[in-house]
Amino acid sequence: MGAPHGLSATLAGGRRRRRAPRREAIVLLNDRLQPAAGAAISALDRGFLYGDGLFETVRTYRGRPFGLEQHLARLARSARTFRIPFERDAGYWRSRITRLLRANALVDVDAAVRLTVSRGAGPLGLLPPPGLYPTTLLVAAPLDRRLAMAQRRGVGVCFFPCRLVTATLPTHKTLHYLPAVLGKILAARARAFEALYLGADDTVLEGTTSNVFVVRRGTVVTPPLHGILPGVTRRFLEAVVRHARIPFREAPIRRRALLAADEVFLTASTIEVLPVVRVERHRVGAGVPGPITRRLQEAYAQLVAATLARGRTAHASPRSHPPPAGRAGAAQRKK
Ligand SMILES: Cc1ncc(COP(=O)(O)O)c(C=O)c1O
Missing domain, CATH: 3.20.10.10 (D-amino Acid Aminotransferase, subunit A, domain 2)
Structure with a gap:
């Protein structure tokens, strides 16, 4: 994950700055910390096959997530709609986010944490069989450095007619x-x-x-x-x-x-x-x-x-x- 929420693209007009080399991102996949590059998700994961999953991105301020309960409530509501089992306990996720931020040395800065939940891996076919175990993935990234400048100067927007999508x-x-x-x-x-x-x-x-x-x-x-x-x-x-x-x-x-x-x-x-x-x-x-x-x-x-x-x-x-x-x-x- 580079800049969260496509911030790179939003801010891409600015002069490119030379960046310090990034340390390898550590992710929390199914409750296990591991290097992002080596973290394996099944080739039959329904998130990959069908987009059969959900996500939230939470902003953290010097290690503290903001609005976590609200994000989890929204995720839980969607999970109910699509019948994806989901553990919504805020204490559970808060402790996982802290572990992840520590592993990525992001505790003392502002960051974005993305929680992805897929229905899990299973045989081909849209109808999910019973007994699937959801895949959960937490990824953290520092905020784009150009955000502060954009917040001061403002940004441009363009139109994107919904009918293009529908x-x-x-x-x-x-x-x-x-x-x-x-x-x-x-x-x-x-x-x-x-x-x-x-x-x-x-x-x-x-x-x-x-x-x-x-x-x-x-x-x-x-x-x-x-x-x-x-x-x-x-x-x-x-x-x-x-x-x-x-x-x-x-x-x-x-x-x-x-x-x-x-x-x-x-x-x-x-x-x-x-x-x-x-x-x-x-x-x-x-x-x-x-x-x-x-x-x-x-x-x-x-x-x-x-x-x-x-x-x-x-x-x-x-x-x-x-x-x-x-x-x-x-x-x-x-x-
Ligand atoms: C939405 C939708 N319409 C129609 C079809 C039938 O397409 P095809 O005849 O190419 O298999 C599919 C196949 O999965 C489909 O997903």
Whole structure:
């Protein structure tokens, strides 16, 4: 951690000063003091995999944290929301912060201490299995020396429209999957496989880890690529639908329309084409996978089998598709 809270960037306009060489930072990882460079966190830690964690940064004044209780209360509130177990006792953390500051010779200066808590390491998959042990990390850094000058002289700011985030972030598969983790937890509590993001105007956007399609009067409809992940499977599926000469449309899908759909299905690399037969308490169609969904499952399986047999990655174009081959594709897939 360099300057806390991106202070470096904020103050970067100033003349660069030659710094005394820094001693190696010591961190407190899972209650053990160790050099930052050698401190190991599991490659399966959910904080790294999904951004499945929380943090607070506390200012310390000559070794004394300010507002620690308030920071811990905020962290605890978020931890409750996202169901991450967290020890919020201020005495516990105060003693750890003191140990850390001592180890880094930061007791007699002003510093920033960052507490990071992740849900811990576990098997792949957004839904956290029971029994995970949270990872906790305390890191301390001296304050940027240029802060005092900035406080005297003031700083500049620029605008950053929120829509840049809301419109852009979901279109990338970033590590920012904490909302999706919560979606999966809520889905599991509702005994559902997936949670569908509902956007403004009650429009259905996509699942936490899937794209969504409905079939209405013979037409396959999926939400347009605004503010959702352009799924690889979604694209293959579109090509499959067109190749099968089934009418296809990209259009916003209202919650009401989803509930009234004849068929609903999800797509994603691991689940392929997955029929949805229940949306909350409502049955979809006849409550069993519909005929178009089944047909698309089979056609998708054929596409996969044919592509793998050719030994190259298919481009999602109808021309690169094999002609429909009855049940052969599905049979191959079961091997
Ligand atoms: C939010 C979201 N939408 C859609 C998908 C499906 O993407 P793909 O078909 O590329 O696996 C995923 C996959 O994890 C996802 O996370």
